[in-house]
Amino acid sequence: MKTTLVGFPRIGKNRELKTLLDSYFKNRIDGTRLIQEAAALEEVQLQALSQQLDVIPCADFSLYDGMLDMLYLFGCIPPRFKDIPQYAGSLAHRDLETRLGLYFAMARGSEVQGKAIYPLEMKKWFTTNYHYLVPELSLELSWELETSFLEAHIERARRLHCPFKVHLIGPLTFLYLSKILEGPPDKYLDTLVIQYQRLFRFLQQKGVEWVQLEEPILVTDLCHEDVKRFQYLYKTILFTKGTLKVLLQTYFGDIRDVWSEVCQQPFDAVGLDFVAGTKNKELIQTEGFPKNTILVAGCIDGRNIWRANLEELIPFIQDLQSKMKNEIWLSSSCSLLHVPYTVEGERKLPPELKRRLAFAWEKVGELEHLKTAVREARGHLSVSEKAHSSSSLPPSTFVDFSLTPRPIPRHERYWLQQKRLSLPILPTTTIGSFPQDEDLRRLRKQYRQGKIDENTYEDRIRQRIRALVVLQEELGLDVLVHGEYERNDMVEYFAEYLEGFYTTEEGWVQSYGSRVTKPPIIYGDIHRTHPITVPWISYAQSLTQKPMKAILTGPITIINWSFVREDLALSTVAFQLAEALRAEISELQEKGIPIIQVDEAALREKLPLRRGEWEGYINLAVAAFRRATESVRPDVQLHTHMCYSEFGSLVYAIEAFDVDVITIEAARSHFGLLSSFREYGKDHPIGPGVYDIHSPLVPSVAELEKRIRRMLEYIPPDMLWINPDCGLKTRGMEETVAALNNMVQATQRVRQTLC
Numbered sequence: 001m002k003t004t005l006v007g008f009p010r011i012g013k014n015r016e017l018k019t020l021l022d023s024y025f026k027n028r029i030d031g032t033r034l035i036q037e038a039a040a041l042e043e044v045q046l047q048a049l050s051q052q053l054d055v056i057p058c059a060d061f062s063l064y065d066g067m068l069d070m071l072y073l074f075g076c077i078p079p080r081f082k083d084i085p086q087y088a089g090s091l092a093h094r095d096l097e098t099r100l101g102l103y104f105a106m107a108r109g110s111e112v113q114g115k116a117i118y119p120l121e122m123k124k125w126f127t128t129n130y131h132y133l134v135p136e137l138s139l140e141l142s143w144e145l146e147t148s149f150l151e152a153h154i155e156r157a158r159r160l161h162c163p164f165k166v167h168l169i170g171p172l173t174f175l176y177l178s179k180i181l182e183g184p185p186d187k188y189l190d191t192l193v194i195q196y197q198r199l200f201r202f203l204q205q206k207g208v209e210w211v212q213l214e215e216p217i218l219v220t221d222l223c224h225e226d227v228k229r230f231q232y233l234y235k236t237i238l239f240t241k242g243t244l245k246v247l248l249q250t251y252f253g254d255i256r257d258v259w260s261e262v263c264q265q266p267f268d269a270v271g272l273d274f275v276a277g278t279k280n281k282e283l284i285q286t287e288g289f290p291k292n293t294i295l296v297a298g299c300i301d302g303r304n305i306w307r308a309n310l311e312e313l314i315p316f317i318q319d320l321q322s323k324m325k326n327e328i329w330l331s332s333s334c335s336l337l338h339v340p341y342t343v344e345g346e347r348k349l350p351p352e353l354k355r356r357l358a359f360a361w362e363k364v365g366e367l368e369h370l371k372t373a374v375r376e377a378r379g380h381l382s383v384s385e386k387a388h389s390s391s392s393l394p395p396s397t398f399v400d401f402s403l404t405p406r407p408i409p410r411h412e413r414y415w416l417q418q419k420r421l422s423l424p425i426l427p428t429t430t431i432g433s434f435p436q437d438e439d440l441r442r443l444r445k446q447y448r449q450g451k452i453d454e455n456t457y458e459d460r461i462r463q464r465i466r467a468l469v470v471l472q473e474e475l476g477l478d479v480l481v482h483g484e485y486e487r488n489d490m491v492e493y494f495a496e497y498l499e500g501f502y503t504t505e506e507g508w509v510q511s512y513g514s515r516v517t518k519p520p521i522i523y524g525d526i527h528r529t530h531p532i533t534v535p536w537i538s539y540a541q542s543l544t545q546k547p548m549k550a551i552l553t554g555p556i557t558i559i560n561w562s563f564v565r566e567d568l569a570l571s572t573v574a575f576q577l578a579e580a581l582r583a584e585i586s587e588l589q590e591k592g593i594p595i596i597q598v599d600e601a602a603l604r605e606k607l608p609l610r611r612g613e614w615e616g617y618i619n620l621a622v623a624a625f626r627r628a629t630e631s632v633r634p635d636v637q638l639h640t641h642m643c644y645s646e647f648g649s650l651v652y653a654i655e656a657f658d659v660d661v662i663t664i665e666a667a668r669s670h671f672g673l674l675s676s677f678r679e680y681g682k683d684h685p686i687g688p689g690v691y692d693i694h695s696p697l698v699p700s701v702a703e704l705e706k707r708i709r710r711m712l713e714y715i716p717p718d719m720l721w722i723n724p725d726c727g728l729k730t731r732g733m734e735e736t737v738a739a740l741n742n743m744v745q746a747t748q749r750v751r752q753t754l755c
């Protein structure tokens with residue numbers, strides 16, 4: 001029995017890699033220094049892992065993203081990057097700065113003679129908040145293996161004299177997550193086979209023993225055609241594996257649709273997720289598992305931060321062992337990339353909570369414990385091991401939940417709200433947050449550290465709100481916001497004010513590249529003991545005659561971007577949160593706030609990977625949202641905001657939220673979602689974002705006018721709202737003012753032709 005991992009975080013225990021990357025992006029250090037220091041970090045990490053694990057990860061320590069690493073390795077560089085003069089031609093033998101330049105140009109975009117070269121698209125990695133870069137496949141791409149970075153990873157791992165496996169994304173997942181610009185997917189199968197075969201040859205030459213091919217796509221619904229592709233790819237690739245041992249690593253669910261094909265292929269090991277894929281165990285029992293294949297048992301949860309229940313895991317593994325007789329490696333359920341580094345750095349958490357937490361390093365320790373306990377075949381745990389297993393969370397109160405429809409139907413509410421708000425046609429607004437600069441972050445930090453007192457802090461925030469109200473009035477926006485200046489983050493801020501949550505000091509998790517987030521921990525029952533946003537928003541409303549829109553984060557988004565407790569049904573947690581938000585909303589409307597927006601930005605993200613599980617998730621999301629917003633009066637306009645497009649078949653669910661207005665990300669995906677909202681938009685007010693907030697580019701009045709007119713082809717004028725894609729928090733003030741100014745002017749031009 002051995003221990004290993006599907007993957008480990010790579011931003012650095014103290015975010016060192018993040019800091020290095022940011023310095024490189026700001027040209028404070030060059031590529032050589034970046035690579036040297038990143039390699040040193042990787043070495044320290046591998047060294048520590050090699051003390052604890054039997055087989056360590058290699059090539060998992062990506063500088064930016066694993067999918068980007070794969071496409072760089074294959075040299076399938078999209079033409080717009082290849083056309084940049086310094087990156088043209090073959091990559092082999094290019095100097096380090098050039099190779100890195102190209103790698104990061106694909107991740108972050110570039111500029112050539114004043115013309116923007118757009119980066120690769122970013123998408124969420126399955127149901128996580130981690131974003132990968134989307135390869136773009138076209139038939140004329142030239143593929144050329146560029147192994148220099150991979151080779152360096154292998155050398156670093158080899159120096160430790162510890163068995164390692166090289167981590168790569170498998171061909172089916174690579175293909176299915178790519179954006180295919182031309183031809184059917186089958187056109188790329190042979191190219192992929194050739195690339196993976198070349199790669200295998202390279203690994204053999206380097207004397208590599210194990211390669212891990214990650215295929216999370218296998219846990220989604222697969223049809224006959226998909227299974228055939230899987231068969232074809234692996235049959236031909238594995239044919240040339242020679243002495244190389246191949247681990248097929250799956251995670252995020254079970255692989256029911258492809259089980260028998262997996263069993264028929266000559267894999268040396270198969271990795272299964274026993275946490276999210278509980279059905280995997282049943283499949284082993286009913287369908288069998290190939291005799292001489294190692295089972296990599298993913299039993300330590302890579303998606304949550306609670307200590308494993310070793311008392312349950314030990315008999316589970318023992319049972320597998322006695323039934324299967326296969327060699328078993330103990331592993332994480334998926335990469336530990338989705339949890340923070342270590343609990344060690346948390347000085348403020350109560351000890352009884354801290355004891356119950358396992359971040360990445362602690363999970364590595366759990367694997368070791370589990371192995372020892374299983375190997376020694378002890379029926380029960382020793383005292384020290386017991387101290388590490390989980391105990392139950394604080395008791396919970398039952399929350400009664402029943403869905404009541406809003407008393408007045410939407411079209412009647414519409415007139416009541418129109419009367420109160422008297423908005424023009426094509427109302428203009430923003431999604432809530434405004435740019436947060438260094439000054440503001442410093443102010444919040446000083447307040448947190450007790451360097452300035454509450455009065456000074458609040459005064460300064462109020463100054464910002466005041467200036468923003470004036471600015472929005474000058475710009476001519478119709479519905480104003482207070483700017484969300486008091487919030488570090490749309491979820492963490494609420495977590496800090498609600499009972500039942502803890503926020504961490506150092507619990508950073510990579511979101512993409514050098515961007516990190518700090519998800520709060522839901523620990524006890526959630527209660528609201530005092531107002532959260534009410535004072536700021538009512539202050540903002542007191543400064544203007546125009547309607548102020550209050551912005552709150554919705555229950556499903558708070559849950560999806562937190563670590564949740566597992567002793568309670570998710571629905572109970574969701575309803576506790578809904579109750580808390582409901583109280584906040586009641587107070588806001590009592591203070592005379594005429595519009596309330598409840599953001600469900602992360603709704604799309606955790607939509608289950610299998611279609612059959614959608615309904616339960618959507619029902620819960622709708623129920624929690626409705627519970628939170630149930631008391632909104634008919635003359636108060638209820639908005640929601642959602643991002644990460646690709647709503648297609650979700651539109652039916654959005655109807656059930658029963659909101660008055662929805663604003664939705666649309667520009668980033670080039671308005672592809674407009675057609676799916678054509679039906680909905682007939683009689684539901686909707687604001688598809690007119691410009692992408694992820695880019696500093698300021699769209700011109702003419703361009704924005706064109707986009708608004710295009711939207712009017714799908715949505716009638718009295719249903720259309722005009723707003724950006726999402727919040728403006730990460731943008732600069734200057735570009736924001738310019739873009740919003742153009743947005744208002746473009747709207748005015750269109751209005752003139754409508755009246």
Ligand SMILES: [Zn+2]
Pocket residue numbers: 431601641642643665725726727
């Ligand atoms: Zn958004």
